[in-house]
Amino acid sequence: MTGPVDGNALAQDLTPHREDTAIDVLQDYQNQGAEHCGREIDLAAHAVAILTTPEPQDKVVQTRLSAKLWRDSKIRVGSAQPPLRPARPARPELRPPREMARRRRGKSPAARLALLHALAHIELNAVDLAWDIVARFTEEVLPDEFYSDWVAVAEDEARHFSLLSDRLSAFGGAYGDLPAHDGLWQAAEHTADDILARLALVPMVLEARALDVTPEMITRFNRYGDTESANVLEVIYNDEIRHVANGSRWFHHICSDRGINPTSTYHELVRRRYAGVLKQPFNVPPTSATRHAFRLM
Numbered sequence: 001m002t003g004p005v006d007g008n009a010l011a012q013d014l015t016p017h018r019e020d021t022a023i024d025v026l027q028d029y030q031n032q033g034a035e036h037c038g039r040e041i042d043l044a045a046h047a048v049a050i051l052t053t054p055e056p057q058d059k060v061v062q063t064r065l066s067a068k069l070w071r072d073s074k075i076r077v078g079s080a081q082p083p084l085r086p087a088r089p090a091r092p093e094l095r096p097p098r099e100m101a102r103r104r105r106g107k108s109p110a111a112r113l114a115l116l117h118a119l120a121h122i123e124l125n126a127v128d129l130a131w132d133i134v135a136r137f138t139e140e141v142l143p144d145e146f147y148s149d150w151v152a153v154a155e156d157e158a159r160h161f162s163l164l165s166d167r168l169s170a171f172g173g174a175y176g177d178l179p180a181h182d183g184l185w186q187a188a189e190h191t192a193d194d195i196l197a198r199l200a201l202v203p204m205v206l207e208a209r210a211l212d213v214t215p216e217m218i219t220r221f222n223r224y225g226d227t228e229s230a231n232v233l234e235v236i237y238n239d240e241i242r243h244v245a246n247g248s249r250w251f252h253h254i255c256s257d258r259g260i261n262p263t264s265t266y267h268e269l270v271r272r273r274y275a276g277v278l279k280q281p282f283n284v285p286p287t288s289a290t291r292h293a294f295r296l297m
Helices: 007-013 022-032 043-051 056-071 109-136 144-170 183-190 195-223 227-258 262-273
Strands: none
Touching: 043 056, 043 109, 043 144, 056 109, 056 144, 109 144, 109 183, 109 195, 109 227, 144 227, 183 195, 195 227, 195 262, 227 262
């Protein structure tokens, strides 16, 4: 049996002079099979290929393909060295959060398009965040169920990005038309050294924060008569409840394995690693799947 290819080996296949993208290479491996190619591509290498692919639609397509291979037990976890930052398309222009203009509120098409564009940017980052946690922490001793959860999250986030892209198109726009901030990926950089810090800050703070603010956005879109956008946000909201619950469950699992207190560990990590300030509104979804997720927060 051929050995798995890690992310570094895959990266060497994708030298700048080649016209093939990482997605082209993985699709060749998937179409032709490991025996023809002389090696296997493991889940971690799939994650790195997606992270190093700049075009959003390519990320979406490959996320679906890679998720299916994993669900069908066609690939194993393997190991990889993901990039510190994912590849990004030429547009949108990325700015520091402090340099972003204040987004207009209101029912005008321009205001709604700006909000939908900001949400699409968040979801594209969320695709990469899910694949990054798959690839970055393979040295941890974790069951396959951990990877299944985050592959499913990546698939959800890719679907969210596609839904929001469709709404942008309905307004005559597209992802990349407006500037976007780079704050979300900064949280990934600040937690690249510790899986507990990553779980505490990304699903258990940033995604939990989305649960706080999304209901008001849904209400606003419905009030403007934009039920299509409201329905998309309903889908995203319901999926994000599960993502926060996943983060909390694995945070508790790892704390238990390490013999440390999850409550004090969570608060210490947030105090040391999270630079933002949490403001109202706060929303605790009343579902059994998420009650334990909010016990720490």
